[in-house]
Amino acid sequence: MKQRIECSRRYCRWTGRESELSKVLDHKHASRSFKVYNRVCPKCGCDSYYDLPEPIITERVEHANALIKVISEHGRKFFDYKGTIATLELDKNGKVWVVDEYTKARVYTHYQGSWRGFNHGGTLRELVCAMRDYIVKGKQLSIEWIAPNRWNPENGDIWGYGIEAAAAVSAAAAQLPIIKSKEAA
Ligand SMILES: [Zn+2]
Numbered sequence: 146m147k148q149r150i151e152c153s154r155r156y157c158r159w160t161g162r163e164s165e166l167s168k169v170l171d172h173k174h175a176s177r178s179f180k181v182y183n184r185v186c187p188k189c190g191c192d193s194y195y196d197l198p199e200p201i202i203t204e205r206v207e208h209a210n211a212l213i214k215v216i217s218e219h220g221r222k223f224f225d226y227k228g229t230i231a232t233l234e235l236d237k238n239g240k241v242w243v244v245d246e247y248t249k250a251r252v253y254t255h256y257q258g259s260w261r262g263f264n265h266g267g268t269l270r271e272l273v274c275a276m277r278d279y280i281v282k283g284k285q286l287s288i289e290w291i292a293p294n295r296w297n298p299e300n301g302d303i304w305g306y307g308i309e310a311a312a313a314v315s316a317a318a319a320q321l322p323i324i325k326s327k328e329a330a
Pocket residue numbers: 152153154157158159186187188189190191
């Protein structure tokens with residue numbers, strides 16, 4: 146696999162593979178006789194980026210990503226942007242990052258301030274934090290995390306998935322190892 150990289154621009158932080166960089170004509174070097182192409186960030190066009198180590202994927206990281214996948218396959222398809230699914234990963238220091246499906250930014254999930262590059266609101270941020278705690282500490286999630294109802298279920302779920310999709314995503318999530326089983330609750 147090609148080298149993993151991250152755009153150096155603070156407001157961009159696009160994360161991807163070297164092979165995904167866009168090829169543009171470098172006008173500084175272009176002449177009549179030959180053309181030089183630069184490889185640039187596909188999001189912001191910047192030509193400076195860092196090498197990123199390969200993500201560390203443990204069994205619990207896989208369990209968390211399985212939940213993201215289930216959520217992305219139902220209702221409003223949270224965490225899915227045109228077929229790109231958000232992913233969680235660990236670094237060598239045991240810290241958890243989420244690569245956002247829309248901004249392609251790699252977001253540090255232990256940060257208390259605002260998450261630059263995370264395209265969702267507080268509800269899904271809290272869910273990501275719960276998945277982070279599962280990855281780090283093995284603390285399983287209650288099924289109540291998944292498309293939770295408002296006080297009155299007739300008002301629908303907080304995610305706005307709708308009754309059918311909320312029931313389906315909840316049933317699918319309940320089968321996953323990251324979710325606490327009813328007996329263990
Ligand atoms: Zn960029």
